[in-house]
Amino acid sequence: EVGMERYCRWLKKRLQAFRDEQGHEPLRRCRGEVDFSHNRLNNQMVWLLLETLAQFEVHTALLKLFANLISQEGVLAICEFIRANQRAEPLQELHLSHNEIDDTCALELLRTLHSQRPRYPPRRSQEGDGAGVAPVWLRLNHNRIRDPEQVRRTAENSGITFCTAWDRNACGTSRCCRRECPLVHLYAFNVQGNRSSAARESASGRQAANGGANASGGAGRGQRGGRRRYVANGGAGSGGGGGGASTAASPSQ
Secondary structure, three states: OHHHHHHHHHHHHHHHHHHHHHOOHHHHOOOEEEEOOOOOOOHHHHHHHHHHHHHOOOOEEEEEOOOOOOOHHHHHHHHHHHHHOOOOOOOOEEEOOOOOOOHHHHHHHHHHHHHOOOOOOOEEEEOOOEEEEOOEEEEOOOOOOOOHHHHHHHHHHOOOOEEOOOOOOOOEOOEOOOOOOOOEEEOOOOOOOOHHHHHHHHHHHHHHHOHHHHHOOOOOHHHOOOOOOEEEEOOOOOOOOOOOOOEEEOOOO
């Protein structure tokens, strides 16, 4: 969390400087890609990051948070970001696979997107077709969703429309085979069971079994390899709305 706090302080300075020079609109329309996948982000870190992006009204078109430690509070942070960042263009892709998200959290996320109609589904460029609406590309596979079918039935009963995108030749991140555009693409939603979590639990068990030996082996060695990498791409472009630049930081832990 200390590393994320430091990163967000750095990011605020960058975004403030850009906004002072270019104004608000380029950030609201920059089609930014924010990629913090494989960073062991916990819920508090997600809150810190999304609060910063919402404060500066950054158009986060692609939000990649897969393979982290996100559970209920992290999903609530994402829902709040969707509701709060109204002046920016909407999310187009949300990658949350390989986390700790359960059935209730998945439904809350779907209901939040549904509550933001007609802003969602978002307008985006489509292959050979100019601009049009396309479902939010939502990846929730490999989480802790116990009954994906029940989640889908409950969503349907609430009026939430979706497509499973089972035919990738017909459906993709910017297109859908359905005549009436659904709210989201739930690609691979039935594939659950977080293998990363299982691996962590197995590793924790081995660590506990070897606890005595580790405890006698020296106090300082357990902190090796603790450096995390944080990357945010496409945050502030150099033009009036293109968003072509990228920013990256690797704060030491």
